[in-house]
Amino acid sequence: MKKVRLLTLTLCLMLMFSLLSTLGFARATVDVTVLNSKGEIQTQLEEIAKYYNRVTSGVKVEIVPCPVGQSPFERTMAMYSAGNAPTISMLDPADVVRFQDKALDLTAEKWVKDAIERSLDRSTLPNGRVIGFPFTVEGYGLIYNKPILDKAVGGKFDPMSIRTTADLEALFKKIESSGAGALVISPMDWSLAGHFLPVSYTTQSSSSSGINDYFSKLRDGKINLATNKQFIGLMDTFDVMKKYNVDKNDPLSGTYDRGPELLGQGEVGIWFMGNWAWPNINEFDTANGQYGFLPVPISNNPNDYGNSQIPVGVTKYFIVDGEQSSTAEQKAAKDFLNWLVYDKKGQEYVVNQANVIPAFKKVTVEPKDPLAKSILEYVRDGKTLEFMTQLPADHWSVVGASMQKYLAGAISRNGLAAEIERYWSNLR
């Protein structure tokens, strides 16, 4: 009998100890959740988190993916409403200021001084408070597969030789006669209206205020797109692209995955996309990593603004939650962000594992990815256009539908112009 009682006592004690130890353990680690809205680097970010957790005691960084098809804004909003806000959320530039009453003030952070020019534009409030950490610089244009183009032009392809719509058409013809397809247009609404059409917005003026002025005129219904030089020029180029599109018989059936496959395997010479596509192209790469960007020409005058530049800008910001997270969690989140910028290993991971172009001067690691290199060349030559990240949240979806109609030949150019004008003038 006594033995049994002793056993019970021991068991009870063991149970209590194990309970206490789990509690103690739980108190010692600080959980930092990061909402990742760049699906293509989910695995890479998880690896970064795994490494960081190993070298940093007491912190557990966890990467939560944002589901495909859901915007980061929708996801973050849902998580806030559920009382389960991520410690760090990766947001699109236009959404950052909407979280101003929830985001932590990051003005005093060290990296604020080291950020490259204009990279904090969309994360700084009018009163000078910085609430967002610029995570990625991205750019887009016509990606080319160099060996295919070398073969088409019969020698070394010079990207500087393409400056006008006519140049581009001549190039398409050469590629086709060399046996490959000229280009593939991926018909996703976010690509057509989030990236392609905005070339006609950003080339309106070389200054931000000039572009903003154009937007307010669009909202007031004072712009006639059918006579707008940049819009006509861009659509002329689009018509040429449509004509040589390998999917022209069934232009809307393509998916994103088809683009990197065709370009990487050399079945087409050109694909309109941005540097985020590198991991996807790399899977199919047959060109030994020789890719680069061409600008999307908007006229037949090689010196026009926009014909030698590509859009480049910060496309994702991190905000740190200041509402639902504890002070310890907020501190851990800030430490993690600093680590990404200042730690050699952190830089290495960000630049070469996640293929992200950082927005900080102090990052010395050079990218190995050819598209990032190409973008850095444009940045160093000062040949960049402003990346239109301030568009209204449903622009890509609504105007994207109109662009798809135009791509499929369901509306005329004037019809497209009217639909775009109507979208802007109906905004509140």
Next chain:
Amino acid sequence: MNTVKSFLKKAKTFLIFAGPTTFIFLSVVILPFIFGIYLSLTNWDGIASDYRFIGFSNYQTVFQDQFFWNSFLLTVKYVLYTVVFVNLVAFILAYLLTSGVKGQKFLRAVFFVPNLIGGIILGLIWHFVFSRALVFIGKKLSLGIFSYSWLANPQKAFWALVIVSVWQYSGYMMLIYIAGLVNIPKELVEAAIIDGANGGQRVRKIILPLMVPSFVVCIFLTLQRGFMVYDVNLALTDGGPFRSTELISMHVYKKAFLAQEYGIGQSQAFILFIIVAAITLTQVYFSKKWEVEM
């Protein structure tokens, strides 16, 4: 004194048995519903901490919104076709599978399986069928109708939605019809045979009238599901090509969460609620009148 006591006793019994569910129903259905109506009168964008009360102007915007009504009409069209085809297919299947076909129990299970697959997965499977498999077959056999993806053409994409919905729901409705058919007293049918009624007469005069309760349930379920469909719409067409197959639930969702106009989205949802409630209640009211006493 006695009545108070018995009331307390009744209240206690009620709370014990129905209390938890009533509480949950109130807190997760009724309260959000009322709060939602309140939000439809504000200019909330979905995230900001401060928003203003703006009266009925959201409703005014919705009534003038051409896209909302287009999407609504498309949904009505979709509901019409799915209700008709689902019930037709389901009834025929049920009739065949209660007439003593070989292996009918197995076949019942087979036809029910699609209903066990979630809408998203099912949408993705059919997305593959329509955009890859059929196109492949169509190109090999040079069949014009399948050579291009159905999902890239507004009309065909709509029919793809209808086909998938019919495929998904007819198995479920079939089960309800089978239950109805099995419950028809044998002696009535036998009496009709003895009186010399042929097959068609038996179906028209005996079986259909006795099956009205099943029809009421099935039509109600298909109506309501048709109006509320979202998952298949999302996974199969995602509203495309160019938003031409965007059914009403998806439209409301996009308005509230994508366009960041939560107030307007909420007003659309409330208008939709009233319309759907009116339609389904009318349907139930009228079909109840058709029921016969045995």
